[in-house]
Amino acid sequence: MAHADAKPQGTATTEGQQHPIGIYFKIWGLLFVLSALSYMVDYMQFEGYLRWFLILVFMLLKAGLIIAVFMHMIWERLAIVYAILVPPSVLLVFVALMTLESDHTWFTRITFFAQGS
Amino acid sequence: MAQSASSNTGAGLTLEEGWQGAVSDWSSDQRAFKKVPWGKALMWIFLLSDTFVFSCFLIGYMTVRNSTTVAWPNPSEVFALHVGGVEVPLLLIAIMTFILISSSGTMAMAVNFGYRQNRKVTFYLMFATALLGLSFVGMQAFEWTKLIVEEGVRPWGNPFGAAQFGSTFFMITGFHGLHVSGGVIYLFYIAFKVLRGDCDRKGNYEIVEIAGLYWHFVDLVWVFIFAFFYLW
Numbered sequence: 001m002a003h004a005d006a007k008p009q010g011t012a013t014t015e016g017q018q019h020p021i022g023i024y025f026k027i028w029g030l031l032f033v034l035s036a037l038s039y040m041v042d043y044m045q046f047e048g049y050l051r052w053f054l055i056l057v058f059m060l061l062k063a064g065l066i067i068a069v070f071m072h073m074i075w076e077r078l079a080i081v082y083a084i085l086v087p088p089s090v091l092l093v094f095v096a097l098m099t100l101e102s103d104h105t106w107f108t109r110i111t112f113f114a115q116g117s
Numbered sequence: 118m119a120q121s122a123s124s125n126t127g128a129g130l131t132l133e134e135g136w137q138g139a140v141s142d143w144s145s146d147q148r149a150f151k152k153v154p155w156g157k158a159l160m161w162i163f164l165l166s167d168t169f170v171f172s173c174f175l176i177g178y179m180t181v182r183n184s185t186t187v188a189w190p191n192p193s194e195v196f197a198l199h200v201g202g203v204e205v206p207l208l209l210i211a212i213m214t215f216i217l218i219s220s221s222g223t224m225a226m227a228v229n230f231g232y233r234q235n236r237k238v239t240f241y242l243m244f245a246t247a248l249l250g251l252s253f254v255g256m257q258a259f260e261w262t263k264l265i266v267e268e269g270v271r272p273w274g275n276p277f278g279a280a281q282f283g284s285t286f287f288m289i290t291g292f293h294g295l296h297v298s299g300g301v302i303y304l305f306y307i308a309f310k311v312l313r314g315d316c317d318r319k320g321n322y323e324i325v326e327i328a329g330l331y332w333h334f335v336d337l338v339w340v341f342i343f344a345f346f347y348l349w
C-alpha cells in the first residue's frame with residue numbers, strides 16, 4: 001500500500017468522474033421516452049409475446065442507461081465492471097430453476113384438482 | 118497508514134487498458150479496484166448484495182405467479198385511477214416512475230456539480246432529489262392506503278384473484294419503499310454535510326457520488342419492479 005499512502009490528501013478532485021453535463025440531460029430525456037414507451041405497452045393493451053418482448057426490451061434499455069451513464073460504469077476500469085456485473089448473471093440460472101420448479105408445482109396442483117378430491 | 122485511506126486511488130500508476138488491464142489490476146498484489154475510492158467500491162459491493170435480495174423477491178414472485186391455478190389479478194385494472202370519469206390504467210404508477218427518473222437525473226447532476234466543487238448547486242440538486250424521493254414515498258403510501266382500505270387487498274387474499282398477489286405486492290414494493298425512505302434520509306444527511314462545507318474542507322466530493330450510486334440503484338430496482346410486477 002506504500003505507493004499510494006505517499007499521496008497527499010485533497011488531490012482527489014482530478015480523479016473523479018468529470019463529464020460534460022449535456023450527456024446527463026440526453027440520458028434523462030431518453031429514460032423519459034423509454035418510460036413513456038413502456039407505459040404505452042400497457043395503455044395500448046398489447047398482449048402475449050409482443051407485450052412481454054416490449055416490456056423486456058424497454059426495461060433492459062433503461063437499466064443499461066442508468067448503470068452505464070448515471071452510475072458511471074462505462075468510465076470505470078474493467079476490474080470493477082466485471083466484479084460487479086458478472087456475478088448477477090448466475091441469477092439467470094436461478095430463474096431457469098424456479099421456472100421448472102413452479103411449472104412442476106402448477107402441474108401437480110392441476111392433477112390434484114382434476115381428481116376432484 | 119490510515120490518513121489518506123478514503124481518497125487514495127492509485128491514480129499515479131501507469132495502468133493497462135482492456136481485459137489485460139483487468140487481469141493485471143487483479144493480480145497486482147495491491148488494491149484491485151484502481152481509481153476507485155474505497156467508499157465507492159464498498160457501496161458497489163453493497164449494491165451487488167442488494168441486487169440479490171431484490172432478485173430473490175422477484176424470483177419468488179415469479180414462482181408463485183407461475184404456479185398458482187387461480188387467475189392473477191390484472192395490475193392494469195387494479196392500479197387504475199379514476200380521473201374525470203374515465204379509468205386511466207396505471208396512472209399513479211406511471212407518475213411515480215417519472216418522478217423517480219427525474220430524481221435520478223437531478224442526482225446525476227448533483228454528482229457532476231460536486232466534482233466541479235460547486236457547493237451550493239450540489240446542495241440544491243441533492244435537496245431536490247430528496248424531495249422528489251419524499252413525494253414518491255408519499256404516493257406509495259397513498260397507493261397502499263387505497264389498496265388496503267378501499268379495495269380490501271391483504272397479504273393473504275384479495276377480491277381480484279390469486280391470493281399471492283397481495284403478499285408479493287406488499288413484500289416487493291414495501292422493501293423498495295423502505296429503500297427509498299432510507300435513501301431520502303441518507304440524501305438529506307449528505308446534502309447538509311455538503312452545505313456545511315465538509316467536502317470543501319476534505320477537498321473532494323466522493324460522498325456525493327457514493328450517495329448517488331445508492332439512489333440510482335433504487336431507481337434501477339424500480340425499473341425492474343415496474344416491468345415485472347405492474348406491466349407483466
